[in-house]
Amino acid sequence: MKVLTDNWDLISEGFVTTLKLTLWCGLVALVLGTLLAACRVSPVAPLRWFGAAYVNLVRNTPLTLIMFFVALGFPKLNWNMDYFTFAVIAVGGYTAAFICEAVRSGINTVPIGQAEAARSIGMSFNQTLTLIVLPQALRAVIPPIGSLLIAMVRNSAIASAFNVHDLFGTNAQMVENGNDVVLVFLWIAVGYLIITLSMSALFALLEKKLAVAR
16 A cells, blocks of 8 residues: 555556546547448448548557557657647547447448338438437447447557556656555556446446337
């Protein structure tokens, strides 16, 4: 407990930063992933090609490489932002590729007859997707999306290598202050457990509520 009490300010600051990183990365991943899934099932061929190219490229590229590309490449294009924003773009954009495939699998579970019925009464593709298909698809993929977002929390630790003072990034300073390495990483692990277990409970509750609604 001495490691925790002596470094409470440092750990709490890193914990809050990780929470913020989780929130923003999750928001980017969910919005972008859903848009990419819409592209994947779009009747417009260029959108399907773009969605497929993004997913195949990003899913098969290491997150570390993507983070380097964003953090070092964007400034070359005069897109100057802080490293926290770079981390949100990199981690959120990376997770979005996996969210896309989860949402697309949910779309495929919706009976095609519902989309055909919507089109038969004059609804456009966008109306059919947003009003008929996506609400059902998203309820079906809550468990895999929850797993992906929990994995995203762990992946976000890479931001500490780019001067983002998140929970994992606190380890260097605590070790330099003379704290035991094993205890330092133990408390960092506890912090991540609190976040991931809370998210697991939240998604379990959402799954239960939406299952009842059906």
